[in-house]
Amino acid sequence: MIYFDNAATTMRKPQQVTDAVIHAMNSLGNAGRGVHEASLEAARTVYGTRAKLAEFFNAEDAKQIAFTANSTEALNIAIKGVLEPGDHAITTELEHNSVLRPLYEMEEKGVELSIVKSNRTGTIDYDDFEKLIKENTRVIVCTNGSNLTGNLVDVARVGQIARKHGLIFIVDASQTAGVFPIDVQAMNIDILCFTGHKSLLGPQGTGGIYVREGLAVNPLKCGGSGVQTYLKKHPDDMPTALEAGTLNGHGIAGLDAALEYLMETGIDTIREKEQALMWRFYNGIKDIHNIKIYGDFSGTERCPIVTINLGEYDSSDVSDELFVTYGISTRPGAHCAPLMHKALGTVEQGAVRFSFSHYNTEEEVDTAIAALRELTGA
Amino acid sequence: MSDKKEINYYILFKTYTQGMALHELLRGNGIRSRISPAPRSIQGELGCGMSLLIMAEDIDAVRRCIEENNAEYHDIVPLENQINPNRHKFC
Numbered sequence: 001m002i003y004f005d006n007a008a009t010t011m012r013k014p015q016q017v018t019d020a021v022i023h024a025m026n027s028l029g030n031a032g033r034g035v036h037e038a039s040l041e042a043a044r045t046v047y048g049t050r051a052k053l054a055e056f057f058n059a060e061d062a063k064q065i066a067f068t069a070n071s072t073e074a075l076n077i078a079i080k081g082v083l084e085p086g087d088h089a090i091t092t093e094l095e096h097n098s099v100l101r102p103l104y105e106m107e108e109k110g111v112e113l114s115i116v117k118s119n120r121t122g123t124i125d126y127d128d129f130e131k132l133i134k135e136n137t138r139v140i141v142c143t144n145g146s147n148l149t150g151n152l153v154d155v156a157r158v159g160q161i162a163r164k165h166g167l168i169f170i171v172d173a174s175q176t177a178g179v180f181p182i183d184v185q186a187m188n189i190d191i192l193c194f195t196g197h198k199s200l201l202g203p204q205g206t207g208g209i210y211v212r213e214g215l216a217v218n219p220l221k222c223g224g225s226g227v228q229t230y231l232k233k234h235p236d237d238m239p240t241a242l243e244a245g246t247l248n249g250h251g252i253a254g255l256d257a258a259l260e261y262l263m264e265t266g267i268d269t270i271r272e273k274e275q276a277l278m279w280r281f282y283n284g285i286k287d288i289h290n291i292k293i294y295g296d297f298s299g300t301e302r303c304p305i306v307t308i309n310l311g312e313y314d315s316s317d318v319s320d321e322l323f324v325t326y327g328i329s330t331r332p333g334a335h336c337a338p339l340m341h342k343a344l345g346t347v348e349q350g351a352v353r354f355s356f357s358h359y360n361t362e363e364e365v366d367t368a369i370a371a372l373r374e375l376t377g378a
Numbered sequence: 379m380s381d382k383k384e385i386n387y388y389i390l391f392k393t394y395t396q397g398m399a400l401h402e403l404l405r406g407n408g409i410r411s412r413i414s415p416a417p418r419s420i421q422g423e424l425g426c427g428m429s430l431l432i433m434a435e436d437i438d439a440v441r442r443c444i445e446e447n448n449a450e451y452h453d454i455v456p457l458e459n460q461i462n463p464n465r466h467k468f469c
Contacts, residue, residue, distance in 0.1 A: 035414055035415050040413055043398055043413075043428075044398070047395060047398035047399070047402070061399075063393070063395045063396065063399065225393075226394055227393055235392060237392045237396070238393075238395075239393070240392075240394070240395070
């Protein structure tokens with residue numbers, strides 16, 4: 001099988017990630033619960049991973065990183081944890097439902113919502129953020145990269161706008177964490193939400209949230225913390241404030257190994273390989289009659305995603321044909337990005353997304369190009 | 379054999395992460411500390427937390443290191459070592 005669905009999850013992980021999870025499943029106790037050797041090994045693993053993530057994103061301190069199950073959980077914590085009825089939030093049409101649905105839920109509770117529009121190539125006008133800011137605006141939340149088109153959002157630029165107006169800036173880094181450099185302090189990011197199983201190359205069920213020191217976020221859940229047992233209220237010290245219940249220690253051990261791999265290999269090296277594969281694919285299909293490509297390919301930096309349609313074919317039929325006949329895995333349909341599909345005009349047809357990993361090869365890309373040539377009769 | 383009990387110092391924390399951070403900091407500075415269950419008698423409201431056990435001869439160095447690095451902790455509590463393995467050996 002040729003796996004081109006890495007924007008959904010990177011299926012192939014470094015071997016050391018698999019090894020770390022297996023080792024952890026045979027040796028880890030419960031981090032933060034007791035201090036015997038097994039518990040301590042878990043605690044060291046969790047703390048070490050926290051420290052690596054803090055270094056990775058240039059957080060002020062390891063304690064500002066809390067673990068979650070995925071980006072969706074992190075975004076729910078962020079959005080529901082800082083917005084109150086009467087507040088105004090700004091987001092964009094590029095967003096995934098993990099941003100939109102928590103915002104819609106808050107809208108029902110009295111939060112006002114404004115959405116920066118996208119053009120037909122899936123990019124935004126940055127001046128629109130400032131035009132939408134009102135007296136009660138509290139939050140800007142946006143993606144770092146579209147999961148549908150691969151277009152990047154200049155979060156440093158949006159962060160400057162947020163800082164200028166004293167707004168909380170929440171970033172969804174699901175498609176970028178692990179492959180694009182993210183510096184939360186330099187980019188004025190107040191809350192960064194990320195998943196562990198995509199470009200960070202860790203196991204599913206891992207993810208996290210960075211919260212700027214001094215920013216209070218109401219927790220989504222409370223319960224066991226391993227500390228301050230006799231208090232009725234869940235501790236409000238980071239990261240415990242946002243980590244009720246036993247952590248996914250086994251997964252975090254895998255994420256730790258993945259971070260080591262990324263640091264050893266270098267995210268620039270990984271990004272360059274992925275982008276080279278993406279451009280090879282793009283250049284191989286862009287002139288094929290009857291293929292429509294979505295997104296902005298005018299710059300050089302973008303997520304390694306190419307999303308297309310073939311004539312008027314239903315995207316699901318195309319994706320199925322690619323898999324059944326050619327063994328190529330892609331993602332058709334709506335990609336949990338309803339507003340982006342509306343902006344691109346692809347609600348009815350959906351679209352076929354090809355997303356690349358540095359583990360993919362040029363031969364695999366060439367096979368996909370040849371398959372599309374056959375399917376279009378080129 | 380002397381009946382004089384040893385004094386140990388326990389550093390208490392509000393979160394496990396604070397404790398792990400200080401443990402790493404002390405280790406990096408070559409100062410001994412051992413992660414230990416916080417004795418119930420000194421936990422107060424912290425409850426079932428971890429602590430760093432410091433030997434009396436190291437406590438001044440620990441305090442200096444904490445101050446120099448602005449490290450977070452809840453309290454430092456001296457406590458007599460309550461278990462004498464020699465006395466209880468044959469119980």
